[in-house]
Amino acid sequence: MDCKDAARLLEPYLDGELDRDEARALEAHIDDCAECRDALEALGRLRHAVRTEAPHYTAPDALRERIRNASLQQAPQARRPRRVPAWWRFAAACLFAFVAGGIVTRFAQPPASEQLSRDLFASHWRALAATSPVDVVSSDRHTVRPWFAGKLPQAPVVHDFADQGFPLVGGRIDYAGGERVPVLVYRHDKHLIDVYVMKDDASARAAHRDGYSLVWTRLDDQPIAIVSDLDATELGRFSALLEATR
Secondary structure, X not given: OOHHHHHHHXXXXXOOOOOHHHHHHHHHHHHHOHHHHHHHHHHHHHHHHXXXXXXXXXXXXXXXXXXXXXXHHOOOOOOOOOOOOHHHXXXXXXXXXXXXXXXXXXXXXXXXXXXXXXXXXXXXXXXXXXXXXXOEEOOOHHHHHHHHHOOOOOOOOOOOEHHHOEOEEEEEEEEEOOEEEEEEEEEEOOEEEEEEEOOOOOOOOOEEEOOEEEEEEEEOOXXXXXXXXXXXXXXXXXXXXXXXXX
């Protein structure tokens, strides 16, 4: 994959619209290309800023009144329709821009926390559809953490819970909220469990979609997101194991 192909896929990637093979090819390119990696992170920051910081405008009362009065004055007359003044068309365009901008900003773009939830679910589903859900396959935590250490500023603490029925499968690096995040992968019976180790300020609500659950807890004082199709009892038990490591 070259930079031209990568640039075309950045937005679909953040929207979770790529299949697993396309996503992994893009991720492999981004890992080796600082320019495309910066572009992805900048796009993620822009999307976040639009959702959380873009201003919302309401048309001033004076402008509303002028438009209302002008509308009444320009109502069709019996013999001679009057031409709409240029200032009225300009005012109407301004009002439309204000209203449309507010609608697009407020409704077309989901809140940042909702988008983060979407990213996490999409990442998990891509992993399930892939040939392998991990980039490093190992049940040895002493192998998985050093693998992360060479690829991220800070490697996550890795625990294995095989004795409790949740063996470590391995790990991978994925993207959520426009950021590269480490993912610890566990298994319980036939269920795959993704544990996303997030930045300190990351947060979102617990969510459920299509039989999958997203819950938040902490691992060694780091916020983590857990995504799996485990039932509520087993998911709670696994979450408690992670919390107990603090």
